[in-house]
Amino acid sequence: MKVLRALSICLLACTVHAFDVDDFLERLDSALTLSAFHDVLRARLSGTVDLEAYHFQQPAPGLINSSIDNLFNPRLSLFLDAQAGSPLQFAGRQVRHRGGQFRQAAFVVGKSVR
Numbered sequence: 001m002k003v004l005r006a007l008s009i010c011l012l013a014c015t016v017h018a019f020d021v022d023d024f025l026e027r028l029d030s031a032l033t034l035s036a037f038h039d040v041l042r043a044r045l046s047g048t049v050d051l052e053a054y055h056f057q058q059p060a061p062g063l064i065n066s067s068i069d070n071l072f073n074p075r076l077s078l079f080l081d082a083q084a085g086s087p088l089q090f091a092g093r094q095v096r097h098r099g100g101q102f103r104q105a106a107f108v109v110g111k112s113v114r
Helices: 002-031
Strands: 033-036 041-055 070-084 088-097 100-109
Touching: 002 033
Parallel strands: none
Antiparallel strands: 033 041, 041 070, 070 088, 088 100
């Protein structure tokens, strides 16, 4: 019975904490979204952070240039979506990782960006 009570308390605490995190993410989302002129001009910035870690039992294989057994590969991807009225739309993407950076942009008139 004590185990069930302890699990119930842990579940309740995790649920309350999840609501706090959800509120934080909603505030962050609204801070990264811009709207002006009665929603004629809209822009939204979003992104992801990828963290990859590898451990090699033997020397690094193939094309991986590493003198140590561990490899850490962080990557930051930022996305900008903007729209001015219905006919003008812009989408941009920038990715930064260990080896350099990558940029991509699209500008479309009269169609949706996909």
